[in-house]
Amino acid sequence: AQICKCVICGDYGPRLHACLSCIYFGCYDKKHIHQHAEEKKHHLAIDVSYGTIYCFICKDYVYDTELEELARAQCHRASASLGLKQKFFPWEPSEEELILLRCNPKRRRVTEASHIGLRGLINLGNTCFMNCILQSLAHTPILRDYFMADQHVCQATDESQQCLVCEMARLYQEFYSGSRTPYIPYRLLHLVWTNARHLAGYEQQDAHEFLIAALDVLHRHCKEMNGISDSNPHHCNCIIDRIFTGGLQSDVTCKRCNNVSTTIDPIWDISLDLGPGSIHSSHLLASAAAQNAAATGNTGANNGSSSSSSSGNTASGPSSLPFGSVETTTHSPSTGFTNSPGNYEPTSLVECLKRFTKTEHLGNSAKIKCSKCHSYQESTKQLTMKKLPIVACFHLKRFEHSTGYHKKISTFVSFPEELDMTPFMSSARCSNGYNGQVMRSRTPTLTCDNKYSLFAVVNHFGTIESGHYTCYIRSLKEQWYRCEDHLIKKATAGEVLNSEGYLLFYHKQVLEYD
Amino acid sequence: MADLQERKLRDAQMRATINQKLVETGERERLKELLRARLIECGWRDELKAYCKEIVQQKGLEHITVDDLVSEMTPRGRSLVPDEVKKELLQRIRTFLAQQSNM
Numbered sequence: 146a147q148i149c150k151c152v153i154c155g156d157y158g159p160r161l162h163a164c165l166s167c168i169y170f171g172c173y174d175k176k177h178i179h180q181h182a183e184e185k186k187h188h189l190a191i192d193v194s195y196g197t198i199y200c201f202i203c204k205d206y207v208y209d210t211e212l213e214e215l216a217r218a219q220c221h222r223a224s225a226s227l228g229l230k231q232k233f234f235p236w237e238p239s240e241e242e243l244i245l246l247r248c249n250p251k252r253r254r255v256t257e258a259s260h261i262g263l264r265g266l267i268n269l270g271n272t273c274f275m276n277c278i279l280q281s282l283a284h285t286p287i288l289r290d291y292f293m294a295d296q297h298v299c300q301a302t303d304e305s306q307q308c309l310v311c312e313m314a315r316l317y318q319e320f321y322s323g324s325r326t327p328y329i330p331y332r333l334l335h336l337v338w339t340n341a342r343h344l345a346g347y348e349q350q351d352a353h354e355f356l357i358a359a360l361d362v363l364h365r366h367c368k369e370m371n372g373i374s375d376s377n378p379h380h381c382n383c384i385i386d387r388i389f390t391g392g393l394q395s396d397v398t399c400k401r402c403n404n405v406s407t408t409i410d411p412i413w414d415i416s417l418d419l420g421p422g423s424i425h426s427s428h429l430l431a432s433a434a435a436q437n438a439a440a441t442g443n444t445g446a447n448n449g450s451s452s453s454s455s456s457g458n459t460a461s462g463p464s465s466l467p468f469g470s471v472e473t474t475t476h477s478p479s480t481g482f483t484n485s486p487g488n489y490e491p492t493s494l495v496e497c498l499k500r501f502t503k504t505e506h507l508g509n510s511a512k513i514k515c516s517k518c519h520s521y522q523e524s525t526k527q528l529t530m531k532k533l534p535i536v537a538c539f540h541l542k543r544f545e546h547s548t549g550y551h552k553k554i555s556t557f558v559s560f561p562e563e564l565d566m567t568p569f570m571s572s573a574r575c576s577n578g579y580n581g582q583v584m585r586s587r588t589p590t591l592t593c594d595n596k597y598s599l600f601a602v603v604n605h606f607g608t609i610e611s612g613h614y615t616c617y618i619r620s621l622k623e624q625w626y627r628c629e630d631h632l633i634k635k636a637t638a639g640e641v642l643n644s645e646g647y648l649l650f651y652h653k654q655v656l657e658y659d
Numbered sequence: 660m661a662d663l664q665e666r667k668l669r670d671a672q673m674r675a676t677i678n679q680k681l682v683e684t685g686e687r688e689r690l691k692e693l694l695r696a697r698l699i700e701c702g703w704r705d706e707l708k709a710y711c712k713e714i715v716q717q718k719g720l721e722h723i724t725v726d727d728l729v730s731e732m733t734p735r736g737r738s739l740v741p742d743e744v745k746k747e748l749l750q751r752i753r754t755f756l757a758q759q760s761n762m
Contacts, residue, residue: 149682157678157687160729205724227685229692655696 149193153177162199165189173199196220262289262620264320265327265631269334273630274352277616278359279330280628281601281650282313283320284618285536291384292317297367309336309359309366327631337362352603352614353414353540353648360385360413389413392532394571397513398525404517409531414538417497419554420545421490494539494560494649502529502569529571535656537566537597539649544609551609560602560649562638566595597651605647617641677756686755690748697744707736 150157151172160173166187171178178190182201190199196216200207217234224231238246255261262284266276282288291297292314299311312333319328338345341358367383381390393412398405491497504527507513512521539560545552567573600619605612615629617636627636681687698704714731715723 150678155675157682205726223688227688229689 151175151177153180158194161193162190163193165191165198260325260620261323262321263626263633264324265628265633267327267329268630269329269331270347271349272334273614274350274355275330275334275337276630277352277603277614277628277648278356279316279333280616280618281356281603281648282359283316284601284620285388285650286600286652287388287535287656288384289317291388293321296384306332307336309333309340309362312336313363340365349612351544352605353416356538356648357413360389386411388535389538390532391415391530391534391537394529394531396527396529396574397507398527399513399515399518399522400524401520401522402515402518404515406516413534414540415498415501416540416542417491417494417501418542419491419497419556419558490556492556492558494541494558494564494646497539497541497558498566498569502527527574529574530566530569531571533566533570533595533653535653537651537653539651541647541649543605543645543647546609553605553609553612555645558646560599560642560646562599562642563654564597564599564651566597570595594653594655596654598654599641599649600652601648601650602641602644602646603648603650604644606645614647617644677752680759681752681755684755690751693751694744694748697747698740701741701744703736703739703741703744706739707732710735 149161149163149170151161151170154172154175154177156172156175161170162173162178163170164178164181164185164187166189167185169178169181169185169187170193171181171190173179173192179201182188182190188201190201191197192199196212196219197206198209198212199205220232253261264283266279268276295314297310297314299308316328316330316333337355337359340362344350344355344358364381364383364385367385368381390411390413392409393415394407394409396405396407489496491500504525506525507523509523511523513524514520515522515524541558543554545554601616603614603616605614607613615627617625617627617640619625625636625638625641627634627640678687681690711728711732714728718727
């Protein structure tokens with residue numbers, strides 16, 4: 146800091162240049178570096194902010210690939226040393242891509258009035274649940290970009306008809322082809338049926354189950370086709386995991402010795418209870434006990450499946466395959482205890498999330514063996530988000546199934562267009578286990594990348610026995626559309642926010658590059 | 660007359676000290692990052708990028724130099740910065756200086 150300033154006027158910028166032939170710093174705007182170049186005949190200088198090279202003979206900046214790479218590497222080092230996010234370098238086409246661009250000179254311009262990306266889907270017999278999920282996925286910006294950029298390279302070349310990922314790629318091609326006639330996704334349906342047998346058949350299925358099953362098959366096909374070994378299912382690098390996988394942290398605190406046992410489970414969505422507080426009893430005991438067992442040395446891979454089959458606040462993870470209905474009972478008339486203070490019914494997504502991340506007391510009947518003090522103690526459990534996915538899917542548990550009765554909870558739950566997940570993060574957790582309000586003045590974050598934007602809503606109409614799914618999606622030009630099988634209609638944001646809401650899809654506003 | 664000179668000199672010295680402190684602590688880079696993020700968020704970068712393309716098209720790709728672009732775009736860019744962004748950064752610098760004088 147003492148050296149890196151203009152030798153003549155002591156200024157730090159904005160366009161400070163360093164001589165490449167000796168140690169000299171000079172401003173560009175005030176021509177101090179020009180003077181030096183003249184006098185010493187040192188004809189090359191580098192801009193210290195951008196790493197670009199200036200030639201005083203050519204009187205312009207000159208570009209060389211090697212030097213640019215060096216500049217980029219140094220920039221990364223600088224950001225890392227300051228603890229800042231990596232600087233964003235815009236996409237530059239590779240050699241192959243340059244050739245492709247030259248051979249295909251036709252360009253499509255997307256105007257305000259364009260309907261590109263919108264296409265109806267024919268209902269193949271109660272397949273509206275699938276159509277809604279396909280519409281939501283087709284309008285997931287980052288997933289769309291992945292497929293439109295031809296990023297999927299299928300390894301199973303002779304069997305590409307069997308690869309669901311390839312079929313998704315074809316779906317995007319159909320959606321963005323500009324064709325206005327509705328598309329018939331019969332092959333995709335067939336592929337999902339053969340890969341997720343529990344969904345086969347023409348009865349109405351649950352859209353949420355279909356989403357999880359579809360993601361699971363896509364994830365499996367990404368891995369199989371790419372031959373990645375299955376050694377660690379939690380560290381998959383496929384596009385599905387990169388986009389949808391978040392980390393749900395579960396902390397169980399022993400009330401006696403305050404030892405906290407933490408596990409982090411991969412999740413693809415967050416299932417939120419509606420209605421008044423749920424009765425946990427044995428299910429919570431099972432999941433907490435499993436967690437403790439995991440903490441003392443077993444692999445945590447089974448945690449996902451044990452907690453998804455329990456009632457209460459759960460999340461579906463990639464390691465668990467949904468069998469039958471995932472929506473299990475939330476009101477079992479056994480001994481237990483209701484959720485702590487005020488059995489209120491949440492009427493907004495934020496309230497649901499607050500309840501989801503609240504510390505719960507596992508009462509007397511649910512004592513866990515603490516791994517530190519080795520005794521059975523009462524404990525508290527808290528769920529928070531350790532890692533946020535790029536696309537967050539919230540599932541409002543509107544369907545209740547228990548022996549003898551099935552019910553749909555149709556309470557209106559409001560949800561915002563923009564959602565900030567900061568208060569629900571593990572980092573917002575205070576040591577006493579209560580989620581404090583994030584104090585803005587304390588550690589001001591440079592940019593908030595816990596902010597999400599709503600881009601798709603799947604709604605269910607009717608009863609649990611006979612119902613119909615429709616969805617709203619936000620298209621390229623920030624315009625909402627209502628999709629009901631083959632019918633696509635313009636909609637307003639107000640309409641969307643007033644709809645009942647069953648599956649809510651949010652997309653991160655700011656993407657970070659590692 | 661002399662008073663004004665003195666004041667200018669003091670201002671310059673002050674500016675130099677502040678700058679040095681900012682660079683030493685790395686705060687200057689952090690503020691730059693913050694500014695970059697805010698300007699992208701409010702669409703400033705996109706606006707200016709469009710303007711830049713216009714200039715390049717007018718002058719022709721073969722004859723344009725960085726200096727041309729800088730001289731054309733600087734006044735436009737400066738005027739387009741939203742007031743809130745300016746306020747936020749000023750606030751951050753003030754906070755930073757307050758911290759520095761406490762240490």
